[in-house]
Amino acid sequence: GQNIDQPTEMTATEGAIxxxxxxxxxxxxxxxxxxxxxxxxxxxxLSYNVLDGLEEKGxxxxxxxxxxxxxxxxxxxxxxxxxxSYLCAVRDQIGAGGYNKLxxxxxxxxxxxx
Amino acid sequence: xxxxxxxxxxxxxxxxxxxxxxxxxxxQVTMMFWYRQQPGQSLTLIATANQGSEATYExxxxxxxxxxxxxxxxxSTLTVSNMSPEDSSIYxxxxxxxxxxxxxxxxPGTRLTVL
Numbered sequence: 001g002q003n004i005d006q007p008t009e010m011t012a013t014e015g016a017i018x019x020x021x022x023x024x025x026x027x028x029x030x031x032x033x034x035x036x037x038x039x040x041x042x043x044x045x046l047s048y049n050v051l052d053g054l055e056e057k058g059x060x061x062x063x064x065x066x067x068x069x070x071x072x073x074x075x076x077x078x079x080x081x082x083x084x085s086y087l088c089a090v091r092d093q094i095g096a097g098g099y100n101k102l103x104x105x106x107x108x109x110x111x112x113x114x
Numbered sequence: 115x116x117x118x119x120x121x122x123x124x125x126x127x128x129x130x131x132x133x134x135x136x137x138x139x140x141x142q143v144t145m146m147f148w149y150r151q152q153p154g155q156s157l158t159l160i161a162t163a164n165q166g167s168e169a170t171y172e173x174x175x176x177x178x179x180x181x182x183x184x185x186x187x188x189x190s191t192l193t194v195s196n197m198s199p200e201d202s203s204i205y206x207x208x209x210x211x212x213x214x215x216x217x218x219x220x221x222p223g224t225r226l227t228v229l
Contacts (some may be wrong), residue, residue, distance in 0.1 A: 007181055028226075033218065041167050041223075042206060042220040042222045043206075044220075045219060061151060089157075100217060101162065102147075102157075103159075104156045104158075106155065107155075109154045
């Protein structure tokens with residue numbers, strides 16, 4: 001079956017660092033995505049990992065270990081505007097016609113406090 | 115990156131009626147997808163809109179309830195048919211490229227309330 005797990009909620013302090021973990025078990029794997037979603041808005045693409053290792057993009061970094069079925073999103077120098085839901089999604093390879101669909105985790109609600 | 119727009123942004127509909135949601139991408143994309151997001155929950159894939167052929171539906175979703183069109187590489191529609199209050203949700207259109215492309219973008223969503 002398809003399973004993507006991430007913590008439901010996290011809190012952190014402005015200026016701090018927070019790590020959001022994601023573990024997955026899927027039939028296929030063709031990349032892992034992280035999205036940010038503010039309440040009432042569409043998800044915004046943050047990062048994509050398909051090879052093992054760390055991808056850094058400004059204050060945000062994402063790590064992948066395919067052998068462990070594990071990823072994390074690291075947010076540094078937290079700002080109040082980083083309060084949002086963070087969605088982990090795996091691109092699967094199964095499906096009619098061989099299309100690559102995204103399977104989403106339930107999301108992690110991050111609250112950043114002063 | 116692709117910019118995706120949706121119409122309408124929100125609607126309030128009566129039980130038993132149907133609503134068609136339009137999705138427009140500002141560039142050609144290989145794949146277009148329709149998702150549903152219930153309040154406080156994550157995204158569930160409804161179907162993949164295939165250009166020139168029938169949409170491919172996920173388990174639990176059927177064509178009679180959610181007919182989809184995709185006449186070209188930049189446009190798609192999703193119809194929510196014979197609506198009930200359980201269909202109240204946010205419907206999101208998404209577009210992306212081939213497997214080697216590393217981004218998939220989302221439209222702003224259509225917030226549907228069924229009375």
